[in-house]
Amino acid sequence: MKSEVLDTIMIKSPIGTIQVLNSKVGVREISLDQEYTNNKSIIDLDYGDTDVTVICHDGPHHESSKATIKWLQMFFSKKRELFKLQTLPPIDNQLVEKDNFTGRVLRTLANDISCGTTISYAGLAGLCGNHKACRAVGQAMRSNPLPLLIPCHRVVTSSGAAGPYMRGNGDNIKKWLIEFERQF
Template sequence: MKRTSQSLCTQRAVSLESPLGQIQVSGCKNGVHTIQLLMDVPPEVRSDNASPSSTFSVSDGQEEMSPELQHCVVWLQAYFSTPWTVGRLPLPAFHHPALHGDAFTGRVLQTLLREVKVGETVSYKRLAEMAGNPKAVRAVGGAMRRNPVPLLIPCHRVISSSGQSGTYMGGKGNHLKQWLLNHEKAKGED
């Protein structure tokens, strides 16, 4: 059996408290592997009016963070406090197989990351065109579902052609997608 470089990694995880609830970031010295939005607080309990920067903190795992995990935490802190500034920040390195190579999923995710900026949205259809296969609208949806690093690669910015926000996290995170889109639109209004 062939072993991938990811299977040889010593992964560490850090838990963060954010306006979206708990976020878990895992990675190794080579880069970030995954970001998971854990949805630990039901939307009806969460205060959507909370100040983003005051509700972001590292809750567990800080003592074992690699430089790339630390870089990711700093990026996320900036995103939740001043999202319009992250376009000027370097992203942490990614170390997940879906983000490397020339597979369609990787191409779609890299196109989204490169082309759709904070406060912008793109339709599934347009993203398929941008990634070089205009007929692959459903495959773009699949790529969004397989995105290992949401927030860093902004799958929440992909919407339906009708302008509706569409589903997020299999429909369980639609309220999070709407919060993220509103958070990005509020740029500079403070």
């Protein structure tokens, strides 16, 4: 049985406000700011200000919340050598934990695709044991409850094009994330 959601954290980041839902056990869900998709000029393409700060916190500040905040701060820092040593914060999400193809895709993506690299939908399908399951990988990306932690922005088309992000509502965020990771 899952523990109840204990807190909600709103975090200011270079790609907009990130909402994080945490339980006592770990991070349950991450939502990215849709407004940054509609206003492409908001994103800092010079990668200048990469500060991450908590702007609102509702609920007890649990250890799982602290771990998630620290991970996000390291992700957006320009100290890539430190980030690469960083382990994922605890995760408390049924979809990720399920023993099915979607769960396997999400866990493989989180654990095996390094920061600064990309993989095609077909490549990820192959890593998960079914190289013909490209569409199923796409479906898993659409249902990803933990963007950034489970880096679906690193999954690209076979031609190398970025492809859709956040159901097509965050394509500029995906491109920013890919380029940002390649910078450091």
